[in-house]
Amino acid sequence: MRPALVVQADAPNRNENYPNTIVVTVSRSGRDIPSHVVLNPTQDNGLQAVSYAKCEQVLTISKERVGGKIGRVDSEAIGKVSKALKRMMDLP
DSSP: OOOEEEOSOHHHHHOTTOOEEEEEEEESOOOSSTTEEEEOOOTTTOOSSOEEEEEEEEEEEEGGGOOOOOOOOOHHHHHHHHHHHHHHHTOO
16 A cells, blocks of 8 residues: 555546546655655645655556545645646646
8 A cells, every 4th residue: 555646536536436536646755856746744634754746657546445545735735736747748
């Protein structure tokens, strides 16, 4: 089991007929590159150490593999992840 950040919209995640969810991997090791977003540990996000959302590692996984919610990242982090994902996928 590894931590991940769910980046899929809420509606498909709540739909029982849709068996998958889209995530970005999270790791304690990262680099100073545009696709790695620093996630500092906070009480809200549940992280124990500085971690990195690796926006070049986007995965579709079965909802059955999701172990549970450990926390929630703040809107600033979501904005940085969104920007990195757009950059990685060449989206406007």
